Amino acid sequence: MHATDNLLAIKGLKTHFFIREGAVRAVDGVTLSVPRGKTVCVVGESGCGKSVTARSVLGLVDEPGRIVAGEIWWRREGGEPVDLASLDPKSEQMRRVRGGEISMVFQEPMASLSPMYTVGAQLVEAIQLHLPLDKDQARERAIGLLRRVGIPRPEQRFDAYSFQLSGGMCQRVMIAIALACDPALLIADEPTTALDVTTQARVVDLLRELQADTGMSVLFITHDLGVVAEIADEVVVMYLGTVVERGGVDEIFHDPKHPYTKALLGSIPRMGAGTRQRLTTIRGNVPHPSDRPAGCPFHPRCDSAIVGVCDAAEPPDVVLGPGRTARCVLHEHDRSSLKEVRI
Ligand SMILES: Nc1ncnc2c1ncn2[C@@H]1O[C@H](COP(=O)(O)OP(=O)(O)OP(=O)(O)O)[C@@H](O)[C@H]1O
Numbered sequence: 001m002h003a004t005d006n007l008l009a010i011k012g013l014k015t016h017f018f019i020r021e022g023a024v025r026a027v028d029g030v031t032l033s034v035p036r037g038k039t040v041c042v043v044g045e046s047g048c049g050k051s052v053t054a055r056s057v058l059g060l061v062d063e064p065g066r067i068v069a070g071e072i073w074w075r076r077e078g079g080e081p082v083d084l085a086s087l088d089p090k091s092e093q094m095r096r097v098r099g100g101e102i103s104m105v106f107q108e109p110m111a112s113l114s115p116m117y118t119v120g121a122q123l124v125e126a127i128q129l130h131l132p133l134d135k136d137q138a139r140e141r142a143i144g145l146l147r148r149v150g151i152p153r154p155e156q157r158f159d160a161y162s163f164q165l166s167g168g169m170c171q172r173v174m175i176a177i178a179l180a181c182d183p184a185l186l187i188a189d190e191p192t193t194a195l196d197v198t199t200q201a202r203v204v205d206l207l208r209e210l211q212a213d214t215g216m217s218v219l220f221i222t223h224d225l226g227v228v229a230e231i232a233d234e235v236v237v238m239y240l241g242t243v244v245e246r247g248g249v250d251e252i253f254h255d256p257k258h259p260y261t262k263a264l265l266g267s268i269p270r271m272g273a274g275t276r277q278r279l280t281t282i283r284g285n286v287p288h289p290s291d292r293p294a295g296c297p298f299h300p301r302c303d304s305a306i307v308g309v310c311d312a313a314e315p316p317d318v319v320l321g322p323g324r325t326a327r328c329v330l331h332e333h334d335r336s337s338l339k340e341v342r343i
Contacts, residue, residue, distance in 0.1 A: 006033040006075065007185055007217045008057065013070035013085065015049075015056045025289045026052040026065065028241035033323070034185065036077075039211055039218040041228040041249075043264070044238035045286050050221045053238070054187050057219075058098045059089030076101055076184050100130045103178035107190040109170035113162035119146075119173045120158030123180065130181035145176040150206055168199035175206065182214070189221045204230055225268045229253060234323065237261045240297040241289055243317075247324040257326035259302045296328070304330060 015027040027049040034040045042050045055061050057072055072084040074097060087094045098104075106112050113122060123142040127133060133141060139158070146154035149172040162170050171191060178186055188207060192200035208231055211218050220231055228235055228249070235252040237245040237260065245258040256262045263282040284301045287293060293300050299310035309329055318331045 005035050006073075007036045008034040008219070009071075009073040009075070010053070010057070011071045011073070013053065013056060013072060014068045015052050015061055015065055016068050017065040019064060022290060025241055025292065027056060028289070028292075030070070030238070030241070030243050031317070031325075032236045032243055032246060034217045034219050035234070036217055037211075037215045038233040039208075039220055039231050040234045040236060041220045041222060041232035042236045042238055043222055043225060043228050045223060045264075045282075047286050047288070048238045049241040049289070050223075050238055051189055054104070054189050054219065054221055057084060057187065058102060058104060059084065059087065059094045060098075060104075061089075074101070099126070100181050101183060102185045102187060103181070103183040104187040104189065105171070105174050105178050105191045107193050109167060109174045109191075109194065110162060112174055113170055115161055115163050118159050118161055119165070120160075123158075123173070123177055126177045126180040141180075142176075145179055146173070148179070149173070149176045149210075150202075151176075166199075167195050168202065171195060171199075171203055172206065175203075175210070179210065179214075183216055185217045185219060186211075187219045187221070190223070191220075192222075192224075192227065200227075207231065225264060237264070240286060240292060242297065242327060243325070244298065244327045245325065247320075251324060257320065257331055258298075258328050259304045259330070260298045263301075263303075 010030055010032050013027055013030040017024040017026055030053050044050055056067055067085050070085055073081050074084050075081045120142055124138045127138045127141050143154045143158055146157055151157050151169060151172050192203050204227055232249040235247060235249055236243055239260050245261045256265055267281055282301055295311040295313055296315045299305040315327050315329045316332055317325055317327045319325050
């Protein structure tokens with residue numbers, strides 16, 4: 001795959017929070033890419049920097065955080081590539097990208113919608129912000145979008161308030177708002193976490209259908225490997241602010257390289273493995289980024305850690321093939337002939 005096939009390419013991103021006690025290195029050298037028309041899942045335990053990475057793309061990092069290093073290349077069709085990391089988050093150009101070219105769906109649909117306005121009014125507002133449509137045209141498009149995200153009787157639901165809808169319906173409305181401007185990239189940050197299991201599955205199916213219909217790219221953030229198996233083309237595994245492994249979904253599930261990926265996979269039940277399968281837990285907890293261990297950040301929890309090596313030096317980011325990397329000293333000798341990480 002050529003680098004230009006990537007709609008989004010993040011290279012060496014560092015986003016730190018500057019608090020009284022010092023710098024919290026929430027994202028500390030993330031490299032990943034999202035190819036056109038593909039779904040990339042970012043997976044990892046809570047606190048590993050998934051959301052901060054996503055928010056960095058859209059210039060939505062809360063104070064006292066800021067991007068301190070790295071590049072975020074946005075390469076929309078027919079446009080000049082632009083490094084979003086270099087833009088002022090409040091600039092007109094960033095505002096155009098945010099919501100106009102890249103949309104985001106968050107974890108808490110109820111909290112994202114205002115209880116003061118009908119869902120229709122909020123949808124119309126999002127449409128008119130980015131498209132030159134009058135009120136009637138925007139209403140028509142809004143009802144079409146509500147229908148498209150599977151909301152029954154969309155003409156009536158247009159006039160409903162968020163508190164009159166279930167969590168699943170609210171998330172469908174949020175997805176409709178995100179689709180209002182035909183984004184080239186949809187970033188979905190744990191969009192199903194707040195929903196019950198059946199509703200989660202429906203929302204994942206919806207996102208998969210919409211991706212296939214529209215050809216948009218999706219950056220899907222989750223800690224749920226079951227969802228990853230269903231929706232991902234490519235997977236990025238994060239640990240403590242860094243990417244520890246990247247690869248195609250089959251490679252990650254059937255041939256994981258990094259001990260952390262193996263441990264994550266060992267902690268989920270497998271279909272067809274029977275009721276007596278042994279599930280392992282990853283020992284210990286993810287440390288806080290301000291308490292990052294020296295060397296490989298995973299070494300205190302890693303069963304394969306080598307004393308004097310893994311606790312002493314940062315592991316190399318080994319390129320195993322196109323779009324396939326593992327940040328682990330155990331794979332240093334498996335390097336592919338590629339000389340650098342292609343993003
Ligand atoms: N405003 C802030 N001030 C200080 N630290 C912050 C701030 N926001 C996030 N962090 C820290 O950044 C780290 C990464 O957080 P992030 O929300 O990206 O993790 P995550 O992988 O998305 O986890 P989750 O699955 O729980 O959402 C966390 O350790 C968090 O404490």
